[in-house]
Amino acid sequence: MLDQLLAPDLRAAIQDGQLDGVVEFFGECHPADIAELLQALEPAEALVLLQRLDEQHRADVVSELPGSYQAELAALLGAPELAALSSSLDPDDRVDLLKALPQEQMDEVVAELDAEDRAEVERLFSYEEGTAGSVMTSEYIALPAGLSVSEAMAKIRAEAHDKESVYNSYIVDGGGRLLGKVTLRDLILAEPTSPVEAIMDDQVPSVGAAEDQAEAIYKLSHYDLVDIPVLGSGGELVGLITHDDAMDAMEDEHTEDMERFMAIAGSHDDAGYLQTPTLSHFKNRVLWLVALAAFGLVSGAILQGFESTLMNLMILAFYMPMLAGTGGNTGSQSATMVVRALSLKEITPRDALKVLWKEFRVALLLGIVLGAVAFLRVYLIPAGTGLPEGITLPMVGLAIALALTLQVISSTVLGAALPLAAARFGADPALVASPALTTVVDITGLLIYFTTAKLVLGV
Amino acid sequence: MLDQLLAPDLRAAIQDGQLDGVVEFFGECHPADIAELLQALEPAEALVLLQRLDEQHRADVVSELPGSYQAELAALLGAPELAALSSSLDPDDRVDLLKALPQEQMDEVVAELDAEDRAEVERLFSYEEGTAGSVMTSEYIALPAGLSVSEAMAKIRAEAHDKESVYNSYIVDGGGRLLGKVTLRDLILAEPTSPVEAIMDDQVPSVGAAEDQAEAIYKLSHYDLVDIPVLGSGGELVGLITHDDAMDAMEDEHTEDMERFMAIAGSHDDAGYLQTPTLSHFKNRVLWLVALAAFGLVSGAILQGFESTLMNLMILAFYMPMLAGTGGNTGSQSATMVVRALSLKEITPRDALKVLWKEFRVALLLGIVLGAVAFLRVYLIPAGTGLPEGITLPMVGLAIALALTLQVISSTVLGAALPLAAARFGADPALVASPALTTVVDITGLLIYFTTAKLVLGV
Numbered sequence: 001m002l003d004q005l006l007a008p009d010l011r012a013a014i015q016d017g018q019l020d021g022v023v024e025f026f027g028e029c030h031p032a033d034i035a036e037l038l039q040a041l042e043p044a045e046a047l048v049l050l051q052r053l054d055e056q057h058r059a060d061v062v063s064e065l066p067g068s069y070q071a072e073l074a075a076l077l078g079a080p081e082l083a084a085l086s087s088s089l090d091p092d093d094r095v096d097l098l099k100a101l102p103q104e105q106m107d108e109v110v111a112e113l114d115a116e117d118r119a120e121v122e123r124l125f126s127y128e129e130g131t132a133g134s135v136m137t138s139e140y141i142a143l144p145a146g147l148s149v150s151e152a153m154a155k156i157r158a159e160a161h162d163k164e165s166v167y168n169s170y171i172v173d174g175g176g177r178l179l180g181k182v183t184l185r186d187l188i189l190a191e192p193t194s195p196v197e198a199i200m201d202d203q204v205p206s207v208g209a210a211e212d213q214a215e216a217i218y219k220l221s222h223y224d225l226v227d228i229p230v231l232g233s234g235g236e237l238v239g240l241i242t243h244d245d246a247m248d249a250m251e252d253e254h255t256e257d258m259e260r261f262m263a264i265a266g267s268h269d270d271a272g273y274l275q276t277p278t279l280s281h282f283k284n285r286v287l288w289l290v291a292l293a294a295f296g297l298v299s300g301a302i303l304q305g306f307e308s309t310l311m312n313l314m315i316l317a318f319y320m321p322m323l324a325g326t327g328g329n330t331g332s333q334s335a336t337m338v339v340r341a342l343s344l345k346e347i348t349p350r351d352a353l354k355v356l357w358k359e360f361r362v363a364l365l366l367g368i369v370l371g372a373v374a375f376l377r378v379y380l381i382p383a384g385t386g387l388p389e390g391i392t393l394p395m396v397g398l399a400i401a402l403a404l405t406l407q408v409i410s411s412t413v414l415g416a417a418l419p420l421a422a423a424r425f426g427a428d429p430a431l432v433a434s435p436a437l438t439t440v441v442d443i444t445g446l447l448i449y450f451t452t453a454k455l456v457l458g459v
Numbered sequence: 460m461l462d463q464l465l466a467p468d469l470r471a472a473i474q475d476g477q478l479d480g481v482v483e484f485f486g487e488c489h490p491a492d493i494a495e496l497l498q499a500l501e502p503a504e505a506l507v508l509l510q511r512l513d514e515q516h517r518a519d520v521v522s523e524l525p526g527s528y529q530a531e532l533a534a535l536l537g538a539p540e541l542a543a544l545s546s547s548l549d550p551d552d553r554v555d556l557l558k559a560l561p562q563e564q565m566d567e568v569v570a571e572l573d574a575e576d577r578a579e580v581e582r583l584f585s586y587e588e589g590t591a592g593s594v595m596t597s598e599y600i601a602l603p604a605g606l607s608v609s610e611a612m613a614k615i616r617a618e619a620h621d622k623e624s625v626y627n628s629y630i631v632d633g634g635g636r637l638l639g640k641v642t643l644r645d646l647i648l649a650e651p652t653s654p655v656e657a658i659m660d661d662q663v664p665s666v667g668a669a670e671d672q673a674e675a676i677y678k679l680s681h682y683d684l685v686d687i688p689v690l691g692s693g694g695e696l697v698g699l700i701t702h703d704d705a706m707d708a709m710e711d712e713h714t715e716d717m718e719r720f721m722a723i724a725g726s727h728d729d730a731g732y733l734q735t736p737t738l739s740h741f742k743n744r745v746l747w748l749v750a751l752a753a754f755g756l757v758s759g760a761i762l763q764g765f766e767s768t769l770m771n772l773m774i775l776a777f778y779m780p781m782l783a784g785t786g787g788n789t790g791s792q793s794a795t796m797v798v799r800a801l802s803l804k805e806i807t808p809r810d811a812l813k814v815l816w817k818e819f820r821v822a823l824l825l826g827i828v829l830g831a832v833a834f835l836r837v838y839l840i841p842a843g844t845g846l847p848e849g850i851t852l853p854m855v856g857l858a859i860a861l862a863l864t865l866q867v868i869s870s871t872v873l874g875a876a877l878p879l880a881a882a883r884f885g886a887d888p889a890l891v892a893s894p895a896l897t898t899v900v901d902i903t904g905l906l907i908y909f910t911t912a913k914l915v916l917g918v
Binding site: 028029030032153156157160161166167184185188189203205220221222223224225226243244246247248250251254255257258259261262263264272273274278279281282285286288289290292293294296297299300301303304307310311314317318319320321322324325326328329330332333336337338339340341344346347351354355358361362365366369370373374377434435438439442446 | 488489612615679681682703705714723732733740741745751752755762766770777778780781783785787788789792797798799805810813814821824828829832833836894897898905
């Protein structure tokens with residue numbers, strides 16, 4: 001909102017070369033807000049403004065820009081300038097910037113970094129996307145065992161300027177293995193002469209660098225932490241995930257969950273909806289849609305198989321959309337409940353039987369209510385179509401109600417079972433997307449519907 | 460998981476009265492983990508264990524229990540005991556506990572609180588559920604203006620023991636209005652004699668107590684904050700929302716978003732999936748389902764209107780499920796994208812035209828691809844049913860393909876337009892739930908399908 005109001009003013013100031021006012025105004029703004037403002041400008045315009053900020057402020061703003069915009073800015077800069085910019089970023093933001101660049105440009109920039117930064121980048125690069133290692137920062141305060149409180153405070157004071165997180169300090173042994181943590185609060189409350197080990201907490205929740213980032217987010221939230229240490233395979237401290245990065249990752253995971261659940265493919269760039277090109281939106285959606293449409297043709301084949309039943313009893317066709325729709329809705333509901341409960345760790349795949357039994361009971365109640373509604377509709381509002389000899393409206397109503405009840409039960413249980421099965425085999429439960437489920441229960445629904453009609457009505 | 464493994468051991472220890480080992484074990488555990496363990500026990504068993512913990516530890520554990528379990532525990536306690544327990548909780552957790560109780564019991568407990576706590580509780584109660592005021596804590600460090608750094612540190616040291624959040628201290632004027640904030644990091648780095656105002660940040664993001672809690676979460680995440688101050692209507696500091704409470708609220712909002720989007724009603728208690736009774740699950744889902752099923756009968760009425768078309772050209776029936784399914788899928792996809800972009804503030808209702816234009820272009824591409832697939836299917840795999848005189852298979856294919864393309868375009872645009880309209884009128888965009896949308900596009904789809912077929916094929 002702000003960005004659209006101010007963009008013309010900023011643009012005018014750039015064209016007139018009157019940047020002092022802008023720079024002064026930016027001095028009052030939070031880097032996150034400046035980043036939002038810049039995105040409303042062309043990268044070349046944004047660059048003019050960025051170059052007027054001091055190094056630290058510029059780094060803070062750049063780290064708040066989405067990857068796609070960073071890449072556009074980077075395209076205007078040479079490798080040495082980019083290397084200088086990336087050196088001023090926090091290690092985790094530096095890696096994010098480098099990952100946003102085309103491979104060739106990235107290699108050029110990495111080659112320009114000084115040896116220490118390069119080694120750091122290569123180390124952080126080695127963690128797979130989506131792991132705790134890939135989102136951690138390597139700037140944290142590690143204290144060797146054996147310091148006194150006042151020595152620890154002196155070390156923290158000396159390092160605090162360029163660390164992202166200073167509120168927890170981590171105590172490590174000679175091999176870099178994590179022994180415990182001490183909070184800044186505990187340090188300022190403690191006797192200056194007492195040893196840090198005496199006040200440290202040795203029960204520190206931590207996460208392995210190769211573990212899923214979702215695990216880190218879960219622990220950070222579960223234990224109400226400001227940050228969580230990341231350990232290498234030997235128990236050595238290799239990084240830290242801070243609460244703000246965890247919150248960002250949480251939003252990203254949630255977006256991906258919802259999109260995946262709606263069968264929208266692709267990883268979600270934080271570029272935002274409007275900045276993502278139409279063609280990317282198209283690509284992310286089309287494959288699943290075509291696959292589901294092709295699969296949906298199976299329904300057609302089933303209908304074809306029941307053509308004579310349908311011809312004899314046209315009234316059955318009128319209730320098909322309700323049957324299919326209700327099956328899809330109940331299945332999606334139970335799938336949503338189960339996917340969400342799994343991701344909140346309220347249940348695990350080992351609870352499958354309990355969950356299915358609960359969903360079965362819920363489905364039975366829902367099926368009876370919905371079946372009754374369907375029966376009343378068929379019975380009370382005659383369909384105006386002729387019924388074949390020997391078949392009465394209540395009989396039709398009964399058949400449709402019974403089919404709907406069975407459809408509700410089967411799709412609810414299926415909706416709960418599929419994500420549990422996915423989780424059981426290590427896949428993402430949200431992959432059993434709602435559209436896929438809807439397509440499946442369309443097919444089972446038609447089979448149930450016509451089989452029930454044939455059995456009850458004998459057509 | 461842990462809870463199911465250990466529950467039998469805990470139960471045995473309680474029955475044997477051998478609680479020392481358990482208490483010792485609990486001493487090593489994080490309160491959040493103990494809370495998880497206790498929930499696997501009967502409330503009466505849990506109470507035995509809780510009573511063995513020291514006051515602070517007990518309060519920490521109780522605050523991690525879900526409201527429904529707190530209420531079960533509370534049912535076993537008298538008002539004076541409950542008042543003592545709630546006094547040892549942080550103010551925001553105290554309010555959560557009291558809100559979990561039946562009205563009558565709550566009144567009894569509030570009457571037992573000392574005057575100060577009671578006034579506090581009544582003040583926090585006055586904020587509506589879902590506002591920033593309803594999730595804030597009233598324990599924060601406020602410093603009067605005019606202190607030196609060393610005086611500030613002394614005050615923080617004195618208060619740090621019973622404050623939830625000590626990393627940011629807020630400077631207020633004589634009227635309690637917020638002037639700025641200073642971090643503990645800045646304080647330990649500053650000259651002890653310099654005035655706090657010299658190092659404080661006077662551009663502090665804050666949130667109004669009556670604003671939506673989502674606004675507080677958004678700002679906390681946007682500005683990478685550890686906590687965010689909550690202001691009363693006159694700009695006076697009234698509370699603080701900490702990052703851990705914001706993360707919990709974020710998870711709750713996500714769950715409600717997804718559930719609402721799948722037309723599951725009811726507020727989400729943090730009791731968890733398995734603890735929620737079957738009947739509550741049923742109630743949360745049934746109303747929407749019945750409404751949608753009733754609405755879905757409109758589809759039946761439309762089909763009835765086209766009965767003669769259908770009788771003449773049975774092949775149309777075979778492609779109905781694909782048409783309905785694809786319309787539902789494309790509509791749900793665009794609705795998901797728009798709901799998510801709105802909630803991440805990537806777009807606002809004022810971007811409606813841009814969004815609709817983008818979705819229209821995406822839909823056009825999707826419609827052409829899906830239409831082509833449908834045409835090929837009809838053309839290449841004959842339906843085996845007789846066609847009326849004068850109508851050829853390619854003509855039927857063309858009609859179906861055209862209808863599908865129109866259906867994809869209309870449902871995609873509708874899927875984007877409805878949440879935008881909801882947001883425009885101040886309603887929750889997720890209310891335009893996916894099942895509701897699916898039902899609507901089922902109806903528009905049938906109209907499009909048969910109208911197109913009539914026009915193209917003249918049946």
